[in-house]
Amino acid sequence: MVADDVGEKYGDTVALDGVSLAVESGEVFALIGPNGAGKTTLTRCLTGTRTPDSGRVELLGEPPSKAAKERLGLLPQDFDPPDRLTARELVAYYAGLYDDARDPGDLLRTVGMDPDKSTWYGDMSGGEQRRTCVAASLANDPDVLFVDEPTTGIDPAGRRALWDVFEALADGGTTVFLTTHYMAEAERLADRVGLLADGELVATGSPEALVAAYGGEQYVVVETLADPAALDGLGYDVTREGDALHVLGVEPADIGDVAAALDERGIDFDALSWTEPDLEDVYLRLADDPTLVEADEEEVVA
């Protein structure tokens, strides 16, 4: 799928401001970004639910309106099926729209739902509703699956179970376009991640490449109320973050030196741990200050 310089407005609100990206067949692409960044709008443009004001969109080699619907799966963020259907009835309804559909019972078991439960959709917990919706989006065994915040409201074990489902689909060659606020989800599932902020794609790359480029330094966290100046002269920048000091740029091999310096200087501390940057650090740094990415560096090569 391709978005080429896509722009979209709602009245005076610029939701997308010249977004370009290409997702290869079989790739898992995760779109992350703050509330209101334009993730849902971009998903809508890519699926043909909205026609962008400007730019070009391609899905399965066609304009989205012409793409073969039986090859697409879509779980919108605001998917709102009828309340008075059981999980099986709901998935069977969507399966019934296709000649070659997957078995509703199998699909529900895959997402951790009991297909024989008679609870109506409207009476299910939020997490059960979302799982049922994920099952419905897979009814036609899609080649390209769009899932907008698929695991929101699902408990941690259920979320991991759904990650397994998406991973199995990706292993089977399904292209997955995912939006999420869970950085661990993007890190675990995505071949590439795109960070959208204020309608602009700030950076794209593999999670590893993004973390290496923009995650910032590894650091030691020292839980202490001591002044950062107490660690002057060690050769590291030291900042205060809440009840801890962060000693920046410490390699794992040098953690002992930091511990020894704390001891020698009589600095009282409750705990000491070493932390590597992850995708959450990338998100927090770039969403706060997109200019950290140079214009010609938007695509971080894995």
Ligand SMILES: Nc1ncnc2c1ncn2[C@@H]1O[C@H](COP(=O)(O)OP(=O)(O)OP(=O)(O)O)[C@@H](O)[C@H]1O
């Ligand atoms: N139907 C609409 N009418 C007016 N403005 C809209 C509409 N839909 C979205 N917007 C605005 O467009 C911008 C992008 O919204 P969008 O829903 O695409 O963001 P998002 O990144 O998906 O947010 P979230 O993480 O909260 O789901 C926001 O400023 C939003 O208020």
